[in-house]
Amino acid sequence: MNTPAISITTPTPPRPAAGFRLLYRGALSLPDSHLLLDGLTFTLHMDHSGSGNRLLESPLALALETMRGRPSLRWMGTAKLADTYLDETGGISIDIHPTATLSRIYFENTFCLDPSTSLQSGIKVALGDSDGPETTLMLIFARPQGTELQLRAARITPAPPPPSLLRLPRPDDPTPRRPPIRFASSGANPFAARKRTPSVANLGSGVRLGADESFKVPAVPRPGKERATPQPMDEDEDVFGAGNVENKGKRKRGSDESDAESQMEKANKTIIKQSTVHALPVAKTHPEYKDIYGAVYRGVQFALRGEMKKSAVDLKSVERLVKIHVNMYVP
Numbered sequence: 001m002n003t004p005a006i007s008i009t010t011p012t013p014p015r016p017a018a019g020f021r022l023l024y025r026g027a028l029s030l031p032d033s034h035l036l037l038d039g040l041t042f043t044l045h046m047d048h049s050g051s052g053n054r055l056l057e058s059p060l061a062l063a064l065e066t067m068r069g070r071p072s073l074r075w076m077g078t079a080k081l082a083d084t085y086l087d088e089t090g091g092i093s094i095d096i097h098p099t100a101t102l103s104r105i106y107f108e109n110t111f112c113l114d115p116s117t118s119l120q121s122g123i124k125v126a127l128g129d130s131d132g133p134e135t136t137l138m139l140i141f142a143r144p145q146g147t148e149l150q151l152r153a154a155r156i157t158p159a160p161p162p163p164s165l166l167r168l169p170r171p172d173d174p175t176p177r178r179p180p181i182r183f184a185s186s187g188a189n190p191f192a193a194r195k196r197t198p199s200v201a202n203l204g205s206g207v208r209l210g211a212d213e214s215f216k217v218p219a220v221p222r223p224g225k226e227r228a229t230p231q232p233m234d235e236d237e238d239v240f241g242a243g244n245v246e247n248k249g250k251r252k253r254g255s256d257e258s259d260a261e262s263q264m265e266k267a268n269k270t271i272i273k274q275s276t277v278h279a280l281p282v283a284k285t286h287p288e289y290k291d292i293y294g295a296v297y298r299g300v301q302f303a304l305r306g307e308m309k310k311s312a313v314d315l316k317s318v319e320r321l322v323k324i325h326v327n328m329y330v331p
Helices: 051-056 059-066 101-111 205-209 245-279 289-303 315-329
Strands: 020-029 036-045 072-080 085-096 121-127 136-145 148-157
Touching (some): 020 059, 036 072, 036 101, 051 059, 059 085, 059 121, 059 136, 085 101, 101 148
Parallel strands (some): 020 072
Antiparallel strands (some): 085 148, 136 148
């Protein structure tokens, strides 16, 4: 029986890793125009050690890869580099195709005419159709590299919050306190005074009756006038809370009656005031209006003092008395 022959093939050499990763290829759309700045290629420089980690660490690179398939990105205008906060992680570069004449002329006029001012600004681009906070914004700017300019792209980030300043103390802030003095001394045991002490039940009858040295016989009162007479116990100070039910009911009824009398008196005073105001023939601007009003009001109230707290006064009687007093004080 013939054994099969085993042939050993030479292993395929590994391919060198690509130096750049294509993120997006497309154009920039100008507002209110059908012209496109085409021929733009966004690439990410990949190193051999951690190419995947570098891609994941760049949010702009991932956002550009999600734009694949879109013909163009939105041009948003220009912005100054000094007024913009950028995230340049990843090192994304931009290349222009040699046949894209319109794009080459636009970028040359933007970054090459006056190097002293053109390198201080960039082109703002939006990755998406909306202008909300979820839309990623990037800035295209130029960096000198020898005798040439290299176009770079970086993600626009929001401005960092201002540094927190020391807040002035407010009235509701807790007052700072120093630690107790006993904790400062290292020799003494701070928990020595907190040790468990014997309970009172385990000390015997000496605690309940007191020691012989500390026990004192109370003084006996002398017979005669100096003997203290026991004070009668007040009914309100009943230890069991059982007072005289009849007295409580009387007090409650008395308070209710006083409230009813005060309400009746207020209503009668209101009727007298209204009748006095309607019956006065002088205007409120008269110099003696207050004096006449007070005299009429007090006179009628004094005339009806017997009925003010008992029952409602008669309106006709009030009007008659008001007219009498008005005729007395007003000529």
